[in-house]
Amino acid sequence: MHISDDVVLLEPLDRSQAGEFSRLYSENEDFLAPFSPIFVPEIFSDEGQDFLLSRSEQLWREDRDYGFAIRLGDTGQLVGRIALSNVVRGAWESCTLGYWVSKAYNRKGLATRAVRLVAKAAFCQFGLHRIQAAIMPRNSASLRVIEKAGFVYEGYAPKYLRINGQWEDHKIFSLTREIWHE
Secondary structure, rough: OOOOOOEEEEOOOOOHHHHHHHHHHOOOHHHHHHHHHOOOOOOHHHHHHHHHHHHHHHHHOOOOOEEEEEEEOOOOOEEEEEEEEEEOOOOOOOEEEEEEEOOOHHHOOHHHHHHHHHHHHHHHOOOOOOEEEEEOOHHHHHHHHHOOOOOEEEEEEEEEEEEOOOEEEEEEEEEEEEOOOO
């Protein structure tokens, strides 16, 4: 399953991308660290990425996580990653959203496009009802992405996630099928 618009291509994560992702994480370590959990060392090696991407493939098959590489639509260059994680079925039909775009391609609208594309997949292909996003108040770029993508602010969660070794407050946003529009 590939999802695209005229600028961005979302490609399911798979082991063939290990080398590309190890390089991209290495190039963006300092850029991503303030907004990420502490990185496991494996994230920076081809072998480690092979293992992590293999796990992503397994979680997709189990209907628990849908991870995508974010690529430029015209060149196919890898520029980031986006995932619908923690998929819960039954009465909830919900997931959490995580994404990042490399520093070199940040603030060009690519993350917003990727979020809109993955939301469409969540509702139209995966049959989900709700997507939740948690954003640190100091992450102004990500706050803009989520707001431009139509997410609704739900509340403030103190000490919600451990980011870069510290428990960080987050703003909680959601998008449901009822308020989503292409």
